[in-house]
Amino acid sequence: MTARTTAKPGKIRHETASLATVARETGVSVATVSRIVNGKSGRASSETVARVAEAIERLGYRPNPIGRALRRRASRVVAMLSPNLDNPAMAAIAVSTEAALRDAGYVMILCDTHDRPELQDDYLLAMRDQLVAGYIMVSAVRSQGLEQALGRGDPIVFVARRNPLGGGAFVGIDDRGAGADAADFMLARGIERPAVLMAAQNISSTAERAAGFIERLVARGVPADAIRRASAPGLSHIEIGYAAAQALVRDGGWPQGALCVSDLIAYGAYRLAAESGVAIPRDCMLVGVDGNAINNWIAPWLTSIRIPYEIFGRHVLEQLRLQWSGAATSEIHVPHEPLAAKP
């Protein structure tokens, strides 16, 4: 009995004996054959190994599914692509997701894309070579590689920032709602003309926070043209915060209060305040979004809408599992914490 490949010019046919054929012929289990094929003869006797090896040869079985072996080998590995490892919020997302995946038997590997499309693509390619089981795209940017991965139907979960190409699984907060809450909070504290500090780069999450903030202020009677907005270009939110605050102050002095669309932006604004002798929050209330753990230690001056990043991980895992099982994914909005007045 033989199952050799018959190759004719222009046409390749592989009539390959299966693992099951080898197992049947040798009287051992498929699992044992599989282990031997994969070099893990482990508990099998050397006689069994030899018998299996002989049958593999005789039947023409080829461990041709290198790809399958690779995929199986890597199927417990999930890649997270994140824009900035040194942003505490990104670190919190990574820590939470790593823990949830690990508890479920997966291994998370983390790549720093620096918020740059070409690096995002480099890492998407490299992780594809590693045959990962899925991708977690934290604050992804539009890129060709992302488009291709989506086109292939690779399992992908977007976190914090929605899929820049639309659709897909998402885990984040209701950014618009968070902005609206900040507006209510400031109005309740008697700040009638709050400002907003944001990045110039138009990305879904922080832009929606600003939009929700402004909408709510307008809905509650603040004239739209009385809401001062300042932004600055760049990728570093902390530097954006400083520059945007400079622009705001240059343009009409310090406001009574300002929404900073991320905690890092608030840190940047704080430095300008400290340099200018402006006391935060006495002279100007800064409201951030993120609620970084470090605030409790060294930024007690900051009121921040806390995003419970520690529970993001389990939602990300769930969205991956849905894709692995072929089920539909969804957009998960994790509730942000209500703002409480600082003592």
Added chain:
Amino acid sequence: MTARTTAKPGKIRHETASLATVARETGVSVATVSRIVNGKSGRASSETVARVAEAIERLGYRPNPIGRALRRRASRVVAMLSPNLDNPAMAAIAVSTEAALRDAGYVMILCDTHDRPELQDDYLLAMRDQLVAGYIMVSAVRSQGLEQALGRGDPIVFVARRNPLGGGAFVGIDDRGAGADAADFMLARGIERPAVLMAAQNISSTAERAAGFIERLVARGVPADAIRRASAPGLSHIEIGYAAAQALVRDGGWPQGALCVSDLIAYGAYRLAAESGVAIPRDCMLVGVDGNAINNWIAPWLTSIRIPYEIFGRHVLEQLRLQWSGAATSEIHVPHEPLAAKP
């Protein structure tokens, strides 16, 4: 002509045709054969593919080196195992190393070991399955898996904390020297009885900072028993800082100044000071070690010995390359920056 395997019970021999044999027989290049074997027939004509496939069959060539394929595939991937992704110093090391590796054509993947031996071993195993080209162990702990990896001669570079099992490539600072510099700095500022806040867990880097600090103070005439030391157990340096400061203050009030063996420890101590109405640095000068970038933004009260983590990456890469080429590794002490007085 045939090169079939001859298997006898108890003995397996593989007389395998090489890629070169197949290439010679078919008149195409080894590279083309290799691409076809790996399923990337790409630019080869279907006739060539068929001819190669036929020769592979006829000669009994087996793409048996699955391992080799995997290794080649993964040889551009390096794993960093780091204890705490949410420690800014660890993030700075990760960012710097990722950039240096990427510039050199490597991909860095990052795993969070949470400073726990069993997780370190989980990730060492998982990364071995990914067939990485090397390991970067940031603040590694003693573990069985580490011992095994060292025993196998895997390329490993230790960063920040020396190999807990001794020897090996290392990139870090002269921790003892940094402690001594902190002592000189405080004495020069008229702080005659500085204290030291540290972790209870005895790890090389921070313990050496404390030792260097105390040694220098004693050498300069401070009685050893006048140097107050406080420590606290746990893994979170920020919490350790708070608890150690509590212990210190309970034991004899706030000192004029204290070395905090990491910036996170200083952040913890700062919170206690803020809660207690103690002004930093006016009432108590805190000197940290790390020089986290965030200090310039929101912790201007902290004097910190800056470690130039941004150049760690290139030293780590160099130490990996030495191991890949079979050369001897070394301990690299990156100079820390001298302390300058705050304005």
